[in-house]
Amino acid sequence: MALINKSHPEEFILLGFVHCPWLELSLFIILLTTYPMAMIGNITIILVSKLDTHLQSPMYFFLTNLSFLDMCYTTSLVPQMLFNLGTSKKTISYLGCIVQLYFFSIMGSTECLLLALMSFDRYLYVAICRPLHYTFIMNQHICVLLLSILWLTGMIYAISEASVKLKLPMYGINKLDHLLCEIPVLINAACGEKEANELTLSVVCIFIVAVPLCLIFASYASIGHAIFKIKSPEGSKKVFGTCSCHLIVVFLFYGPGISMYLQPPSFTSRDQPKFMALFYGVVTPTLNPFIYTLRNTDVKRALGKVMWSIFRPK
Structure with missing residues (x-):
């Protein structure tokens, strides 16, 4: 091998x-079924949020960006997985590995930060309790600025971390016991001392995973306290329903991510990284649109209006 x-x-x-x-x-077979479902579900969320005037708020602006991230995230993984699982040739070029590693890292780190921002946005909405004041503070310029900062931070982290790990010496080792090119897998396959690279990855991931997760927990603790101050049962039920959707998504995404990136690769079992990658790279992006649709009355109402306008009798 050259x-x-x-x-x-x-x-x-x-x-x-x-x-x-x-x-x-x-x-x-599962990926061939779930990938179109993930794409259709997330495209539906984006279209409904853009077409319905009642969904022109910061929360749904961030939700459409989450759907876009999920589409890019799963697309960076699934086509290559399908090719390798469906054929006897299970290879990826070195350049293809680099591209997949960068895209996967950028989308994953940006989604970590976006989920934290969405929880903080929900806290502001509940804490202010005045829609006009809330929209004045979280106006379109602020939302775009915050989102731009998230993307820039995610890109800086992903490019710097992935670039360092791509320099690890392989010396002819070309077999990765995984379904895709991922930073912990490259560390585990590299030659030489691994402990320093594992420690560096864990420290960096504390800032990109653990810190946003702490912000999420702090936001929801404050939201829980604020819900008790809402006098209207209907209002508190609506807030609880909206926040519970996001909290479910947080657990689905962060749970496998923490077990993969904050645990040293040498301590994981053989197949654990593969199932974790399938979970946060395929399962979560597929379930997200259904979670937000099934548990969010505003999205269900908007989706019903769009479907009625398309399929109503002429």
């Missing part, structure tokens, strides 16, 4: 679940 820069192979072999052929077939 090497690039004497330390990196021209391509990687993604072993996946080669030891379980029946599992690979099942995953291929």
